[in-house]
Amino acid sequence: MxxxxxxxxxxxxxxxxxxxxxxxxxxxxxxxxxxxxxxxxxxxxxxxxxxxxxxxxxxxxxxxxxxxxxxxxxxxxxxxxxxxxxxxxxxxxxxxxxxxxxxxxxxxxxxxxxxxxxxxxxxxxxxxxxxxxxxxxxxxxxxxxxxxxxxxxxxxxxxxxxxxxxxxxxxxxxxxxxxxxxxxxxxxxxxxxxxxxxxxxxxxxxxxRRMILPDPLPERVVAFCGIARPEQFFAGLKAAAISVAEECVFGDHHRFRKQDCIELRQKLARSGARSFLTTAKDYARLGRLREMLEDIAPVRVADIVIxxxxxxxxxxxxxxxxxxxxxxx
Structure with a gap:
């Protein structure tokens, strides 16, 4: 429950x-x-x-x-x-x-x-x-x-x-x-x-179900998502041996704001990660705010294919x- x-x-x-x-x-x-x-x-x-x-x-x-x-x-x-x-x-x-x-x-x-x-x-x-x-x-x-x-x-x-x-x-x-x-x-x-x-x-x-990961695989990432079952996303990254420096979970269908990107940037700087990694849905919802993240590191996408x-x-x-x-x- x-x-x-x-x-x-x-x-x-x-x-x-x-x-x-x-x-x-x-x-x-x-x-x-x-x-x-x-x-x-x-x-x-x-x-x-x-x-x-x-x-x-x-x-x-x-x-x-x-x-x-x-x-x-x-x-x-x-x-x-x-x-x-x-x-x-x-x-x-x-x-x-x-x-x-x-x-x-x-x-x-x-x-x-x-x-x-x-x-x-x-x-x-x-x-x-x-x-x-x-x-x-x-x-x-x-x-x-x-x-x-x-x-x-x-x-x-x-x-x-x-x-x-x-x-x-x-x-x-x-x-x-x-x-x-x-x-x-x-x-x-x-x-x-x-x-x-x-x-x-x-x-x-x-x-x-298969998780399609970026090629080449990112070395160390800040992973974030706003989906109904975030544990599936993080489990897929773990199974693929992705080095996750920080995890960040938002609510399902979360509407990203400028403050969210500021906090993600801080997590990346604090953790020493080299890129961001998120789901295809979250990437779509970021919209133009992606530029705030891409200013300091690439935003990579992990997609689910059936x-x-x-x-x-x-x-x-x-x-x-x-x-x-x-x-x-």
């Missing part, structure tokens, strides 16, 4: 989750439909499951199969309230760090909006030729948008966690029954066993969806 003092509030949150599910089932909260099929990638947790790198991996896989797509995202943490197409020359305050990372990594159109239906409508209006489908990043709980396929990432950490605000879960474990496909890390057999113990028959897609090991589990389903839409139209 991440925040035990807030445990008394968890039943109230759970009641809210049940009320919303009932509203969706009864049609009190409407479910909207886009012209193109929607493939949702999500999880139970508010962060740390690997949804963004999985979305990037799935987008690359589908593109390699000749399936065209765009991506719809909330753009968590951004300051703008507009529904927008992401420009890779923009910043995280306008679009959010995850949409920027997806757009720059995959090179497909990415649209952000609090309403993913409005983002999808903009996507379908914005192009002269429609793609085959929309990928919905972090969409498992965004149930007010109809989807053709729900892919849910499942981790042992989520199974052991509890509901917000005491824990990090948006929904209880039982909500996973809505998923059409489960995605589980190849090293997380406990999560796969837990799914099977429930008697759920949905296929399980397995994937491999490889889907049994791609036919998902590609066959999506190819059928695309073929059916093409047949109808």
């Amino acid at each position: 991440k925040r035990p003092l807030l445990a008394p509030l968890a039943p109230l949150y759970a009641a809210g989750v049940r009320a919303r599910s009932l509203a969706l089932r009864l049609g009190i909260e409407p479910v909207k439909l886009l012209e193109l099929p929607v493939i949702s990638i999500g999880s139970l947790s508010a962060g740390g499951a690997g949804k963004t790198p999985f979305t990037i991996a799935l987008a690359r896989l589908l593109l390699s199969e000749g399936i065209s797509l765009d991506v719809l995202s909330r753009g968590y943490g951004r300051q703008s309230k507009e529904t927008l197409r992401v420009e890779t020359t923009g910043d995280a305050e306008m679009y959010g760090d995850e949409p920027l990372l997806i757009a720059s990594s995959v090179g497909v159109p990415v649209f952000v909006g609090a309403s993913r239906w409005e983002a999808g409508r903009l996507a379908e209006f914005d192009v002269s030729k429609l793609p085959d489908l929309h990928l919905l990043d972090d969409g498992f709980q965004h149930r007010q948008l109809e989807r053709a396929l729900d892919i849910a990432l499942v981790t042992t950490q989520d199974i052991a966690d509890c509901l917000l605000p005491a824990g990090n879960l948006r929904e209880p474990f039982s909500a996973l029954r809505r998923a059409h496909i489960f995605a589980v890390d190849e090293a997380d057999d406990d999560a796969a066993a837990m799914i099977e113990s429930r008697g759920w028959k949905q296929p399980i897609l397995r994937y491999r 490889e889907i090991l049994n791609p036919h589990v998902v590609t066959l389903s999506i190819q059928r969806l695309v073929a059916e839409r093409q047949r109808v139209h």
Whole structure:
């Protein structure tokens, strides 16, 4: 339990989750439909499951199969309230760090909006030729948008966690029954066993996570991050034998300020480190503040890349969806 003092509030949150599910089932909260099929990638947790790198991996896989797509995202943490197409020359305050990372990594159109239906409508209006489908990043709980396929990432950490605000879960474990496909890390057999113990028959897609480090490896670094599970970042650096002079942890989706960079510079000077090392998301959120750090030392990036090991589990389903839409139209 991440925040035990807030445990008394968890039943109230759970009641809210049940009320919303009932509203969706009864049609009190409407479910909207886009012209193109929607493939949702999500999880139970508010962060740390690997949804963004999985979305990037799935987008690359589908593109390699000749399936065209765009991506719809909330753009968590951004300051703008507009529904927008992401420009890779923009910043995280306008679009959010995850949409920027997806757009720059995959090179497909990415649209952000609090309403993913409005983002999808903009996507379908914005192009002269429609793609085959929309990928919905972090969409498992965004149930007010109809989807053709729900892919849910499942981790042992989520199974052991509890509901917000005491824990990090948006929904209880039982909500996973809505998923059409489960995605589980190849090293997380406990999560796969837990799914099977429930008697759920949905296929399980397995994937491999790898940390891609700068080449050549930095000699001595000040490592910092503002992600949901910072321990994974630092464990990856340790496994790669990176010499970390100082660690600095910020809150998830932290908005970097000038004072943060001043303190990071002080840590570097005090520790004798030769460079900074951070995650791809944090690098995106630094924006122009990177210059404050780069004035005294390079800012290096460690990225997480996902490889889907049994791609036919998902590609066959999506190819059928695309073929059916093409047949109808």
